[in-house]
Amino acid sequence: MDSYIIPVVIAQLALLIGVFFALQISAAVMVYVERKVAARIQQRMGPTLVGPYGLLQPLADIIKLAMKEDTRPKAADPILFALAPIISAAAAFTAFAVVPFGAETDLFGLLDQPIPLQVADVNVAILWVFAVTSMGVYGIVLAGWSSNSKYSLLGALRSSAQMISYELSYGMALAAVLLLAGSMSIREIVDAQAGTWLYVIPRWFVFLQPIGFFIFMTAGVAETNRAPFDFPEAEQELVAGYHTEYSSMSFAMFFLAEYINMVTVSAIATNLYLGGWHGPLLPEWLGWIWFLIKVAFLLFFYVWMRWTLPRYRYDQLMAFGWKFLLPLSVFNLLATAAGVLYFGF
């Protein structure tokens, strides 16, 4: 029994470390992409001085952040102040643990048994993501509370109230996808989207659930506190919201957590609605390339939205979440249930 366990353990560890670093690199890439795309949308050049086309800008940013002084307000609660960014970052990374990004592969024949390209395969994977995202709210609430400053507290309370409100629509959009796929394991949901109709249109759930996709993406943007739902951290209104009092690496951790949450939401949307790693032309074991392309498209969409749409005011934001998005998601769920029951999707 030991003969095949060791390579599998090593492969799993390699996968774990690989995904961890890939997420961090993706956050760094997102920093660059955001600034460049924002610049182009605003008809200016963006970072160009550091490295060719400004490509080393994220590295410069990270070095700058690491070398700043790590301040703490005197009246801040030391344990919670230090714990909050850790909770945010840990929740962001943990949520990605169940996201599969490729078909089973045996690494060019090195392994005897194929392993799935995923850190952990849990049979309640969708709920796991939901649960860990709920835990991420605590990072924000504790950051605002422990900073002992009015801007932080207001920003934190608003931000967490927003996140909790949009979690409901998020969950119901997820539930509609569960109805279509019949399983809670994300891998099985992706595999239910393989193949095409009429050889042309891929069997992605976005074609069966356009409203669901809209709800999911909107709730996802609100969950990650990105524009147009980023009132709680808007510079013009609240200094910087819940991370006002943070500097240096603690701030970097919040920053990191936000970008990784974005990547996680995009990855899950890709898996649930856009068919994951299935795509034409490439063989099955190169599917992760399609996955990257789709996630990159969704991330570009995130950045595009931020620099195009004006920001929602807080009460408009909450009204939108409760009075429009939630009834819409309930309707979506009912319509999907009716479709599955009577038309047998």
Added chain:
Amino acid sequence: MDFNLVLFYAFAAIAVGATLLVVLQSNPVYSVLLLIGSFIGLAGLYVLLDAPFVAVIQIIIYAGAIMVLFLFVVMLLNAPREEPAPPGILESGMTRAVGAVLALAFALELAWALNHSRTLATTDAYDMPRSFSVPDIGQRLFQEYAFAFEATSILILVAMLGAITLAARRVAERSRRG
């Protein structure tokens, strides 16, 4: 020792340790966070007991929603700002001693009572290989327990209305503030 038992002791230690600290230490914000730690330990135990669905549901609902509510209330009611919270110190000396002795006696009695149920003490864990999947639970929930399900929905609605009525500011105050 089997891995199962090691995990059991690990999660049990987390749960008991966190719960003890919830009751013993005085800052309510820390108490809420420690209770969340206790819930995570319990969720681990539920997974060991082949109930991953309930484990995740507990994290989502209990640790993710109810505790956030507790945290909000603790934060919003924090009237005296110099101290972290109104301290809930246990009363002095004698009460503490008597309380501890009674608690110990209670725990021992409960444990004795449970241990002496003969039919249960001889059940071997792996005679029952069934693990209940989510569709199984869903089917029972909506068929046998449908009435309880609907009644619980109404209960939640009533609780919501009650909470809003109890905690809302009176209309006269609101019109005075414009």
Added chain:
Amino acid sequence: MLRKEAAVAELNHYLILSAVLFTIGTAGVLLRRNLITILLSIEVMLNAVNLSFIAFGHFLGSSDGQIIVFFVITVAAAEAVVGLALVIALFRHVETLNPDAFRQLRG
């Protein structure tokens, strides 16, 4: 009574753990003088009971344990909501969270 070498966590382990947690919760309710901590201790007690339900459900091979825990969590949520609303309403009258301050119905 035969003492088997415990290689796997048996039902008794879970029941003793549940008893310990329940006791801690009860001690909290009876001994703490802070309304929020009392409510938290009630939640601890409910959780201890949930644990024993699931343990019984697993060892007796029935999914009833999980279903009733589902309901217990929901009822606990409703009760926490109403309890906290009461605490807020009380706090508006007397600016303290100490239950000993509310003595108007005594005697």
